[in-house]
Amino acid sequence: MSGEMSFFGLFLQASFLVQLVMLLLLATSVVSWAFIFQRSKALNHARLEVRKFEDKFWSGGDLNRLFQEISARQHVSGMASLFVAGFKEFARLRKSGSASPQAVMDGTYRAMRVSLSREVDALESNLPFLATAGSISPYIGLFGTVWGIMNAFIALGEVQQATLAMVAPGIAEALIATAMGLFAAIPAVIAYNRFSHQVEKLENSYGNFMEEFSSILHRQSHSSDSATRE
Template sequence: MAGQLSVLSLILEASIVVKIVMLILMTASIVSWAMIIQRNKALSQALDESKKFEDRFWSGIDLSKLYNEVSARASVTGMESLFKAGFKEFARLHKTSARSPGAVMEGTQRAMRVGLSREVERLEAHLPFLATVGSISPYIGLFGTVWGIMNAFMALGAVQQATLAMVAPPIAEALIATAIGLFAAIPAVIAYNKFSHSVEQLENSYANFVEEFSNILHRQAVSSGDSH
């Protein structure tokens, strides 16, 4: 308890610049933790929904029926949105008998690539902020430390005899800024690396689905073209 009180008193007695640095770092830490919780929930949900849809897709269900099920939902994301965009464009282009199977598939794949890009962008939301907090927080804290130590030594220059009791408190105040900087940076870096890996996994899963779905639609387009 005494240690906590001493740390609090050091923070309260720090110079205005060091206090501003600490406030910036603590704000960044709070915001990054809120984003970490939100991103963890969103990516876990995206992974779960992706697995469920893949199971449904490969269960042998008729694609038109699956499309109607997906379209009936108010909000569609992830692999479902790629399926919806691809099947919708395929059906629209396939109605035009003048179009070759290659032209139909080119338009279909283009629609799914656009959807894939949007989904990846959605999954990567807030990750740049976490990367920024993780990379610059230690330097912001170091700036506060350097500033505090500089002021401490400038104050010592005004006295004839310096003692450890005079040097220790201002230096301790300054070092707290570095500690807060590391406290903000470390969770942000760990979360950024974890979430980046999750996004990469989901992106690969989405890309593989686009290729597999394209092959299925291409076979349908070719067989339909041969029947004419």
């Protein structure tokens, strides 16, 4: 392309509104990519933490020792957070001595449900922005294109003899807005769908752990209650 028909040259020749649309789409793309890298790193870390915790939890070690080890950390997240919330509430209700085994389990499960909700909210952080960027960026680009083409035809109508060379730059700069809209939208949509699937899988893993851990605590609660009665 010649210097006049380069991307930067067409950007400078575009109307103020089309320039504003291009800058908005460029900023959206930059922010989207930043969130994509950040979410990818966070979800990879979450999956790694799940594997590490499950290895420790199902190794057959003492749950009290595991609870103390995890509670000593400065930051607890993921499946470990559910374990700490559930075990802490279970121990507190058992120590009170006034709650029935069913009440103990109900309180324990509620505590884990609250922790699960917080963890899922953290995993879904920034995903709404990607969904919004993926859905509206093409329309923003299309708006810039329509506006640019409209201006090009208005200018074309003011001359007596129209040539392709006169209208081509205006149409080209307008079409760039659509291209930028697609450039911002496509990665955002792909990333949103991929991350949503990963979050769903992690949420299922957390839910399965809650059920399994509840079953373990339920057996402990009833066995302890039976031993006390005897």
